[in-house]
Amino acid sequence: SYVLTQPPSVSVAPGQTARVPCGGDNIGAKSVHWYRRKPGQAPLLVVHDDSDRPSGIPERFSGSNSGNTATLTISSVEAGDEADYYCQVWHTSSDQPHVVFGGGTKLTVL
Amino acid sequence: QVQLVQSGAEVKKPGASVKVSCKVSGDTVTKLYIHWVRLAPEKGLECMATLDREGDKYYARRFQGRVTLTADTSTDTAYMELSSLTSEDTAVYYCATHSVDPTILTYWGPGTLVAVSS
Numbered sequence: 604s605y606v607l608t609q610p611p612s613v614s615v616a617p618g619q620t621a622r623v624p625c626g627g628d629n630i631g632a633k634s635v636h637w638y639r640r641k642p643g644q645a646p647l648l649v650v651h652d653d654s655d656r657p658s659g660i661p662e663r664f665s666g667s668n669s670g671n672t673a674t675l676t677i678s679s680v681e682a683g684d685e686a687d688y689y690c691q692v693w694h695t696s697s698d699q700p701h702v703v704f705g706g707g708t709k710l711t712v713l
Numbered sequence: 714q715v716q717l718v719q720s721g722a723e724v725k726k727p728g729a730s731v732k733v734s735c736k737v738s739g740d741t742v743t744k745l746y747i748h749w750v751r752l753a754p755e756k757g758l759e760c761m762a763t764l765d766r767e768g769d770k771y772y773a774r775r776f777q778g779r780v781t782l783t784a785d786t787s788t789d790t791a792y793m794e795l796s797s798l799t800s801e802d803t804a805v806y807y808c809a810t811h812s813v814d815p816t817i818l819t820y821w822g823p824g825t826l827v828a829v830s831s
Contacts, residue, residue, distance in 0.1 A: 636817050645821035689758050693816035702760035
């Protein structure tokens, strides 16, 4: 099975830039999607296909993907960005679901 | 715009089964991949199973034998049944689907809380 590795937590001060890494074997060859989940809410897609933003997601959210690491970048972090962030890929295999999530990273705004 | 409406919270005894529904509007289940994702306390998102538009089903290895996916095309409703429940299955269960690309979980249901307690 394909494993995605995220740090459990990232902390950043308001106005600074947060970077959330997601590691995987040759993940640069896959399309990576990112979701934000706030307590009591369903996950929300914030970046898809490595670096594209869905309609309604602020430009502060961006992504990159190369080699063995994909990264979600949130610039000018606000208190409202505090949430859990998950990376996700589509892993083609005949014996398991194709959706694979990272373990999630809790973003704390100091 | 696809919308997903899920059934209400459930409380189950250990060893019982639970069946969660996910009604699709704005499209039809025969055109969509429906993914079932759960979020257990202090754990991360975990995809349990996927029903594709051809009706093929993919189950995560650790849920194989315990999870069953079905769909009612007359009502555009997908179902996920999980059997032999233990306290470890206490979680919020989400159905999710896509816009154009089935690899991207664009639309999510609100989640169904399943609590397993004796």
